[in-house]
Amino acid sequence: MSTNLTPAGWNHLYSGKVRDLFEPASPATDVAGAGDAMLLVASDRVSAYDYVLSPGIPGKGEVLTRLSLWWFDKLGVPNHLVASHAEGERGHAALPPEIAERAMLVKKLDMFPVEAVVRGYLTGSGWKEYEQNGTVCDIPLPSGLQNGDRLPEPLYTPAWKAPLGEHDENISFERTVELIGEEDAAAIRDLALSIYAKAASTAESRGLILADTKFEFGRDPETGEIALADEVLTPDSSRYWDANAWTSGETPEQRMASFDKQIVRNWLTENWNMTGTPPELPPEIIERTANRYRELLERVTGN
Ligand code: ATP
Numbered sequence: 001m002s003t004n005l006t007p008a009g010w011n012h013l014y015s016g017k018v019r020d021l022f023e024p025a026s027p028a029t030d031v032a033g034a035g036d037a038m039l040l041v042a043s044d045r046v047s048a049y050d051y052v053l054s055p056g057i058p059g060k061g062e063v064l065t066r067l068s069l070w071w072f073d074k075l076g077v078p079n080h081l082v083a084s085h086a087e088g089e090r091g092h093a094a095l096p097p098e099i100a101e102r103a104m105l106v107k108k109l110d111m112f113p114v115e116a117v118v119r120g121y122l123t124g125s126g127w128k129e130y131e132q133n134g135t136v137c138d139i140p141l142p143s144g145l146q147n148g149d150r151l152p153e154p155l156y157t158p159a160w161k162a163p164l165g166e167h168d169e170n171i172s173f174e175r176t177v178e179l180i181g182e183e184d185a186a187a188i189r190d191l192a193l194s195i196y197a198k199a200a201s202t203a204e205s206r207g208l209i210l211a212d213t214k215f216e217f218g219r220d221p222e223t224g225e226i227a228l229a230d231e232v233l234t235p236d237s238s239r240y241w242d243a244n245a246w247t248s249g250e251t252p253e254q255r256m257a258s259f260d261k262q263i264v265r266n267w268l269t270e271n272w273n274m275t276g277t278p279p280e281l282p283p284e285i286i287e288r289t290a291n292r293y294r295e296l297l298e299r300v301t302g303n
């Protein structure tokens with residue numbers, strides 16, 4: 001899971017399943033005036049069911065970064081971005097050229113251990129729970145909903161961000177209050193719901209449904225301000241569906257024509273029994289997935 005390239009002048013800090021984090025090699029280096037800055041680099045790695053698969057999806061890291069940057073600009077909410085290649089010279093000067101297009105220079109925040117999940121549609125683990133209990137994350141819902149249906153209103157269903165290697169755990173809003181205090185818990189919930197509403201309506205104008213998404217927030221240690229961090233509204237953190245397919249599709253699979261790694265998940269469940277090492281993804285699956293990520297970028301940003 002380690003990275004294959006550590007840019008000159010940076011130290012490797014952490015690698016998640018998809019992203020690699022670096023900090024300036026010399027603490028005295030004030031990177032573009034950022035104070036405590038980090039380099040957040042999206043790789044082409046793809047994970048499904050918590051397994052990192054091989055090979056990667058060409059261009060995926062760049063798509064994730066471009067989408068995050070586009071949304072940060074659009075949302076008008078305080079965020080962790082310090083510099084990116086999209087800003088021309090100043091951005092380029094701050095980023096190692098070999099990874100400029102997949103990287104963001106960000107301010108290091110004190111992250112809240114809460115993943116702010118918002119669901120506008122019934123699907124995935126939410127659908128499974130609803131089928132069994134009529135609830136999503138213990139929130140009761142009206143009966144008679146189908147897989148892929150729009151929820152009566154968007155639900156905030158936070159999760160506790162588990163330490164590396166453990167699974168994130170769904171928690172109640174009350175539990176987030178115990179973890180981070182009433183004021184911050186409410187602030188994060190309200191921000192998540194309002195960002196979701198804005199993003200869902202932007203997506204709708206592009207013929208897309210934003211079925212659900214996850215945000216991460218942190219506190220700026222210098223100003224005390226709460227800011228949006230991590231990646232935002234990417235196909236790794238969100239489910240995007242084609243709105244036309246949803247309207248006209250008859251089966252849940254047709255309705256939830258998705259712009260993410262569903263192609264990979266489907267291939268994996270058909271070709272692997274989930275024990276041992278996952279098989280290599282075949283070229284046609286890689287290519288279809290790469291096209292799907294690129295198509296989403298074009299649909300959202302218009303280029
Ligand atoms: P995985 O996605 O593999 O389950 P992960 O979410 O920990 O694990 P990544 O998403 O690949 O790993 O890496 C990004 C990490 O950087 C996350 O832990 C995220 O919380 C953290 N992060 C994002 N933005 C900031 C920031 N501005 N300050 C501090 N940490 C951040």
Ligand code: MG
Pocket residue numbers: 016
């Ligand atoms: Mg993550």
